Amino acid sequence: MTSVAERLRPGTPTRRWVGLSGAAVIWAVLYQANEPFWTWLIRDVVGMDLAGRAGSAALFFFADTVKIALLLVGIIFVVTVLRSFMSLERTRAMLGGKREGVGNVMAASLGVVTPFCSCSAVPAFIGFVAAGIPIGVTMSFLIASPLVNEIAIGLLFGMFGLGPTLLYVVAGLTVAIVAGWILGRLGVEKWVEPFVFETRLGGQVIDTTAGLTWDDRIQMGVEEVATILRKIWPYLLVGISLGAAIHGWVPTDFFTTYANASNPLGVFVAVLIGVPLYSNAAGVMPLVQSLYGAGLPMGTLLAFMMSVVALSLPEMILLRRVLKPQLIATFAGVVGTGIIAVGYLFNIVLPH
Amino acid sequence: MIIKVLGSGCANCKNLERVTREAIAELGIDATIEKVLDYPTIVNYGVMSTPGLVVDEKVVLSGRVPTVAQVRELLAAVKP
Incomplete structure (x- = not known):
């Protein structure tokens, strides 16, 4: 089985850099042309009214799906290549x-x-x-x-x-x-499983990034884009569909009435909803954007996003292997309090 | 040749095991694959980013899933 990246593997450095530059140019053109293209297609070809419900929802859905997908592809690739220098x-x-x-x-x-x-x-x-x-x-x-x-x-x-x-x-x-x-101040060593302190490091620590060539790093970037997109595309579509529905049908003052920055419970509820959800930041961002467009304040949304990515049940279950329940609970409590504080702070600094 | 795949059941660990089996089959070498799930043992090998690949007690790779061709090269380098 050969992967896509393996087949794309260029033969010479020149071909590699030309290929990368070409991809960057195509990306930039698509990104620039995205919104005008959908506007033209939906308004002039299909003949929908962009000020109407269905028209604005359709434009939002298609233009935003493509925009976020393009952003994700570009960002994940660049980030992975840069990260391959760290370990x-x-x-x-x-x-x-x-x-x-x-x-x-x-x-x-x-x-x-x-x-x-x-x-x-x-x-x-x-x-x-x-x-x-x-x-x-x-x-x-x-x-x-x-x-x-x-x-x-x-x-x-x-x-x-x-x-x-x-x-x-x-x-x-x-x-x-x-x-x-x-x-650290709380002296939580007693809540760490004792075997952790008894474990000794092996003598032959290898640097995972040593000896990677540019081709390896580029290949890692391409594979990471594929892996993440495969994992998050349902979230992406749900987030954007919700955004489109909100865009067309939910009255714009709905969220601003019930979840505005001065609602004292808003951030708290956002964190409570976010904890059981588990996704990475790339997966929740489309939803965040949709809800922001619908009038939810930035602090509430950031608190929601942070609680989805930073407080996750699967990770806590994993950490249970090395941390005692008391420490996991303290960890969740301290991080959760921090996230809620950030949410309220943002809502004060950045009212919608 | 004894090959160990380090990592406790994550998706990447399974991918690494699959890739390694393919590489062994392509090379036609006699090797056994063992899975190491136990965290202290994994860290004892000096591996922090799973999955890790150990060939005859030597860590040859960690933190990513290589291609079949890369594993073939790694194994060929160790082969006596």
Whole structure:
């Protein structure tokens, strides 16, 4: 079986760079032409009224599906290629010997850029602790990694601009740094399964990114795009369909009446809804955009997104292998409180 | 040759095992594949990003699923 990436594998460096530039140009043209194309098709060819319900919903659905799909493809590819220069092993080496405080800040920042799958949470946790990195610093890393996600950064920037994007990054890092620091202060070592401290690292730690060629990195990018899109396309379609329905049929003042920034329960309810849902940031972003378009405030939506990606039942069940229930509960409580605080703060700073 | 696939049942671990079996079949070598699910043992190998591939007690790859061709190269490099 040959994968798509294997068949695309170019023979020479020149062909590789020409191929990449060509793909970038095609991407840019499609992105620019997307909205005018659908406007033309729906208004001039099909003859629908774009100011009407069905017309505006159809335009929203098609233009936004293609726009988000294009953004995802571009962002996931670039992020994966860039991330292939970082590794968990390198991050651990950088964190080794760092005290709490500085260590929490570094761990949270590295959590953003280090390639990391939640399925590696347990070996990473053991590996960090076995290397002498404090529990609180390790937790800062594990919290920041899903919470502040480069794909979400790219999508937020593409859809909402610089302001909300910066707020998201700063708020997410703050939650990870403060939550990790608090967990460290609480002296939670007693709530870590004892075998973690007995585990010794093997002598032959290999750097997973050593020896990768540009072709390898590009191939990883192409495969990651395929993997993520395969995983999230249902979320994407549901999110955008909902957005289209809201766009055409829900009265615009519905959400602004019931879930506006001054509603004291809004953020809390958003987090309660978000926790049982489990998806990555790329999966929830279309829904977030739809709801924002419908008039929900940014803080409530960010809190919702953060609770979906950072507090997930499957990851907590995985972490149960190394953490006792008390620590998992404390972890969820501290992170949840942080997310709710961020939501309220945003609603005050950025009323819709 | 003893090949170990490190990782506790995630999708990538299964993919790595499948790819490795294909590579063994293509090379026609005599090898047994063992799965290592136990976290302390995985970390003992120095592996933090699953899945990991260990050939004759030596870690040759971790953190990603390679292509069949890449596994073939890795195995050929170890082959006595």
